[in-house]
Amino acid sequence: MSDKTNNNDISKLSFEQAIKKLTDIVSKIEDGQISLEQSLSQYEQGMELIKHCREILQKAEKKIEEISKEKEK
Amino acid sequence: MKDSLFDEPKEPSKPKAKIYTVSQITSLIKVSLEGALPGQVTITGEISGFKRHSSGHCYFDLKDENAIIPCVMWGSDFTKVKFKPENGLAILTKGHIDVYPPQGKYQFYAESMSPAGVGALQLAFEQMRNRLEAEGLFSEEHKKPLPQYPLRIGILTSESGAALHDIVDSIYNRWPVAKLLFYDVPVQGEGAAGKIAAAIKDVNKRNTTLKLDVIIVGRGGGSMEDLWAFNEEAVARAIYNSKIPVISAVGHEVDFTIADFVADARASTPTKAGMIAVPDIKEVLQQIDSADKRIKANAESAIKLSAQRLKTILAAAVFRNPLVIIQNRGQSLDDFENNMAESAKSFVANIRKVLQRYFEMLLKIEPHRLIADKKIAINNYQNRLSQKTSGLLAFVKLQIETQAGKLSACSPKSILNRGYSIAKQAITGKVITSPADVNIGDSIITELANENIIESKVTKK
Numbered sequence: 261m262s263d264k265t266n267n268n269d270i271s272k273l274s275f276e277q278a279i280k281k282l283t284d285i286v287s288k289i290e291d292g293q294i295s296l297e298q299s300l301s302q303y304e305q306g307m308e309l310i311k312h313c314r315e316i317l318q319k320a321e322k323k324i325e326e327i328s329k330e331k332e333k
Numbered sequence: 334m335k336d337s338l339f340d341e342p343k344e345p346s347k348p349k350a351k352i353y354t355v356s357q358i359t360s361l362i363k364v365s366l367e368g369a370l371p372g373q374v375t376i377t378g379e380i381s382g383f384k385r386h387s388s389g390h391c392y393f394d395l396k397d398e399n400a401i402i403p404c405v406m407w408g409s410d411f412t413k414v415k416f417k418p419e420n421g422l423a424i425l426t427k428g429h430i431d432v433y434p435p436q437g438k439y440q441f442y443a444e445s446m447s448p449a450g451v452g453a454l455q456l457a458f459e460q461m462r463n464r465l466e467a468e469g470l471f472s473e474e475h476k477k478p479l480p481q482y483p484l485r486i487g488i489l490t491s492e493s494g495a496a497l498h499d500i501v502d503s504i505y506n507r508w509p510v511a512k513l514l515f516y517d518v519p520v521q522g523e524g525a526a527g528k529i530a531a532a533i534k535d536v537n538k539r540n541t542t543l544k545l546d547v548i549i550v551g552r553g554g555g556s557m558e559d560l561w562a563f564n565e566e567a568v569a570r571a572i573y574n575s576k577i578p579v580i581s582a583v584g585h586e587v588d589f590t591i592a593d594f595v596a597d598a599r600a601s602t603p604t605k606a607g608m609i610a611v612p613d614i615k616e617v618l619q620q621i622d623s624a625d626k627r628i629k630a631n632a633e634s635a636i637k638l639s640a641q642r643l644k645t646i647l648a649a650a651v652f653r654n655p656l657v658i659i660q661n662r663g664q665s666l667d668d669f670e671n672n673m674a675e676s677a678k679s680f681v682a683n684i685r686k687v688l689q690r691y692f693e694m695l696l697k698i699e700p701h702r703l704i705a706d707k708k709i710a711i712n713n714y715q716n717r718l719s720q721k722t723s724g725l726l727a728f729v730k731l732q733i734e735t736q737a738g739k740l741s742a743c744s745p746k747s748i749l750n751r752g753y754s755i756a757k758q759a760i761t762g763k764v765i766t767s768p769a770d771v772n773i774g775d776s777i778i779t780e781l782a783n784e785n786i787i788e789s790k791v792t793k794k
Contacts, residue, residue, distance in 0.1 A: 275482045275510075279620070286624050289631045296639045303632040310625050316484075317614060317621075320509035324501060327487070327536070327543060328516040 270308045275316045282309040356434065363432040366439060370430050376441060377449050378402070380422045385411070393418065395426070395441065404428075406443040414446055415561075416457035423449035454557045458564050461591055465566070470573045471594045477578040479598055482612060483546035485512050487577070489532050492517040496553040496603035500582060503607030508614050514543060519562075520552035526565035533571040533579070540577055547610055548575065550592060551582030551603050563590035572596050582606040749782035756780075759788060768794045 273281065285306045289299055353361070378395030385391045389408025394401050404426070406414075418424065426446040432439045448456040465471065486504060490496045497515065504511055518532045519525045529550065536543055550572070552560070562568060563583045572579045572595040581596035582603045593599040600606040749755070756765045759776030771777065771791050779787040 275484060276480060279482065279617075282621070282624050286627050289628060296635050299632060299635040303628055306624065306628040310621055310628075313621050314618075317510055317618060322505055322509055324513045324515050326517065327514045327539075328518070328532070 270305070270312050273309075273312065275313060278309050278313050278316075282306060282313065285309070355437075359432060359434045359437065362439075363434070366430060366432060373427060373429055373444075375425060375427050376402070377423065377425050380418050380420055380424060383418050383420055391418070395424075403438060403440040404443050405440055406446070410444050415454055416448060417460050418446065419460075422456075425449050454561065454564075458557075458591070461564060461566065461569075462594065465569055465591065465595070470569060475573070476597045479578050479580070479610070480546040482617070483508075483511055483610060485514060485543070485545050486610060487514045487516060487536050487543065487545040487548040489516045489518055489529065489536070489548060489550045490552055490603075491520045494520060494552050496520075496551050496582070499553070499603040500549055500551065500606045503604050504611050505607075507607045508611035510614065511611060514545060521555065521559045521562055525562035526567050529562055530565075530567040530571035533568075533575055537574075537576050545577050547578045547580060549580045549582055549600070549606050549610060550596070551580075551600070551606065552584070553603060554585040554588065557588075560584050560588060560590055563592040565591070568592055569595045580606060580610050582609075749780065752782075754779050754781050 285302050289302055378397055381394040381396050383393040391406040391411050393404050395404050424446045426443040428441055428443040430439055430441055488500055516532050518528050560583055569591045578597040580598045580600055581592040582600035583590045586601040598609050600609040757778045759778050765771055773791050775791045777789050
């Protein structure tokens with residue numbers, strides 16, 4: 261049950277976690293040995309993860325924040 | 334020959350030898366030494382018996398194969414020495430020779446020193462490296478893994494240096510999603526090392542809010558002196574103690590600093606920092622695309638496979654021609670129907686047979702004769718019954734009279750006939766059975782036979 265993650269949970273994952281989960285799903289699916297029903301739910305989850313990862317990658321800010329100033333306050 | 338030998342010391346014309354005090358002669362030596370030697374000399378030799386006094390002054394000997402010379406270095410001069418003088422180390426030292434009267438010796442006053450052969454900084458660097466390595470600061474086990482996809486990267490360098498732009502560009506060229514957090518610190522000169530170390534500690538302390546995935550500490554190329562801050566122990570320890578993984582990015586490819594050895598990863602130059610710190614977004618996107626394709630392909634093939642299976646199942650005769658089942662059933666239904674018809678027929682036939690038999694039996698019965706027979710029987714019963722009843726009645730009558738006689742003999746009234754009487758309280762009518770039933774003066778009624786009564790009064794009990 262633990263790998264049943266709903267969409268809300270997926271959107272909270274860090275990029276690192278999401279990529280890891282995605283890689284896991286791909287290898288699980290490609291290993292075979294899972295039922296059609298399971299592979300469909302993995303498919304759905306995989307699609308959500310991909311969406312989430314792409315969203316993160318689209319947020320390129322190219323902004324630099326200075327953090328040394330705060331010290332002087 | 335013999336005489337002249339003996340005579341000579343007795344020469345009276347010889348002036349009397351001058352007698353010096355110790356101080357006088359020492360002073361003479363001092364002056365002649367100072368006059369004979371250049372004001373500053375450079376000596377090369379091997380350090381021996383090195384001691385640093387608590388005052389900060391250092392005492393040691395310099396020696397070679399044949400000679401030894403005591404040396405002093407004042408604390409104020411010694412602080413400028415970057416490396417640690419060790420026994421056996423060959424050095425070049427600049428200073429002057431002087432006499433030290435209290436101990437009657439001449440000694441060398443070293444004003445500066447450098448290792449012979451290698452540079453002082455080089456030696457200092459090697460000494461620091463050996464010491465920290467022995468302490469385990471460079472151990473692989475201690476190194477933290479770098480995050481694969483850092484989204485918040487701290488950059489600790491000088492605002493004025495070229496390194497900042499090099500680092501920023503090298504990251505954004507590969508991984509424009511990261512947020513860069515810049516911390517301005519001096520990277521050379523007096524106090525730089527302390528400030529770099531403090532900055533590393535500071536971001537660690539504030540990291541619950543800063544949320545840095547990794548820190549890059551660095552500066553551009555320069556002389557060994559320029560890079561020196563990154564060889565200082567304070568920086569090395571701050572990097573070692575950092576909870577956030579640290580990437581060092583100092584100088585050029587050829588420059589190695591202590592920071593490089595302690596850091597969790599080394600970028601050979603600030604321009605290479607991106608290569609070390611971040612993934613290439615193109616590769617990551619490809620990875621995601623590939624995952625996308627593979628998952629889709631797999632789902633498709635899973636569906637295809639299931640569809641294939643379904644097809645195989647559907648190919649079975651039953652599904653190919655569903656009528657088969659109905660036809661089969663229909664046939665058995667027909668069979669059943671036939672059987673039913675057969676058995677119904679024979680059942681009806683049986684019933685018919687039975688009915689026929691009863692009917693024939695019925696035909697054999699003659700009702701009128703049957704009734705006459707019954708009449709005779711009834712008359713018989715009637716006669717027998719009336720005979721029996723009249724006898725029984727006479728008997729019963731007799732029995733009743735006997736019993737009635739016996740019964741009247743038991744009646745209290747019949748006892749009265751025999752001279753007994755019944756006494757009753759006149760008012761209550763209660764039969765008196767004991768003296769307690771009456772009081773003196775009460776009226777008593779005495780019942781006699783034939784319903785006669787006497788009334789009397791109780792006078793005595």
